[in-house]
């Protein structure tokens with residue numbers, strides 16, 4: 001599906017201004033809103049990015065992975081907290097999004113885990129993050145980097 | 156006759172033992188068990204550990220007694236839960252304003268291998284200034300976690316890296332050191348702040 005790639009590129013171009021703009025697309029496409037991440041201390045620690053991914057199309061889409069020049073090992077992770085209050089984090093695997101549905105990557109749940117940073121994440125900057133779908137489609141969003149203590153896209 | 160008496164006595168004894176066992180089960184594992192007792196932290200006054208805070212001061216449970224305490228576990232290489240908890244706590248402290256001034260707020264690492272005193276100092280510097288970062292030798296961290304009935308576990312993430320699973324609840328103690336309650340991860344702020352006030356109020360009661 002070339003359409004994802006095209007609209008993704010378009011979205012990336014649109015968001016280059018650093019605005020937290022939806023990576024928007026046509027019908028049967030994927031819209032990403034409220035993308036944000038926290039600044040890192042140096043490059044040794046993994047980063048995390050959050051966003052809401054909407055499938056505005058008529059077909060289900062399946063998110064299978066991530067790519068970014070910022071990190072060598074970007075991966076979709078899920079944090080789970082069990083009945084004893086113990087939190088753990090592991091790869092989330094594929095994420096299917098039904099038509100009209102959205103998936104939220106938010107603190108304490110799903111997150112884009114950015115392992116092996118290639119450069120520090122600096123507050124006020126942005127980085128491109130590409131979502132890879134099982135049909136070969138891609139959507140790239142420009143993710144704003146907020147402060148280390150940020151709690152959400154508005155901080 | 157005599158033999159029969161003994162038998163009868165024996166039967167009563169067996170019955171008594173069975174009853175005791177049943178009562179014991181009822182209270183310990185059965186429906187009569189006071190639910191979270193095994194998981195509740197002991198009082199700070201019953202804990203014994205030696206750590207170092209992010210300004211290189213020697214600290215222990217006695218450091219916390221005399222003021223209400225909010226404490227939690229984490230590690231600075233934690234990308235999701237820990238910064239979120241630290242931000243939440245910073246927000247609660249902002250909400251409480253002056254009320255929180257007389258409170259200890261302690262972030263205890265479960266990853267002392269990477270979280271040195273310097274690392275903790277840099278990290279806590281990004282959050283509310285009341286938050287202290289404590290680290291120390293692994294066996295001391297284990298003693299703290301034991302007192303809090305908290306758990307942690309090192310989990311490899313591939314290519315030599317690792318992450319830590321750990322108890323993410325925030326623990327609240329009264330100024331006396333008595334455990335008051337905990338704030339679970341994901342608990343809404345409208346529940347968290349009143350819980351902190353409970354720990355703060357208990358101090359007032361103790362003071363009068």
Ligand SMILES: [Cu+2]
Nearest residue numbers: 077089113234
């Ligand atoms: Cu993760």
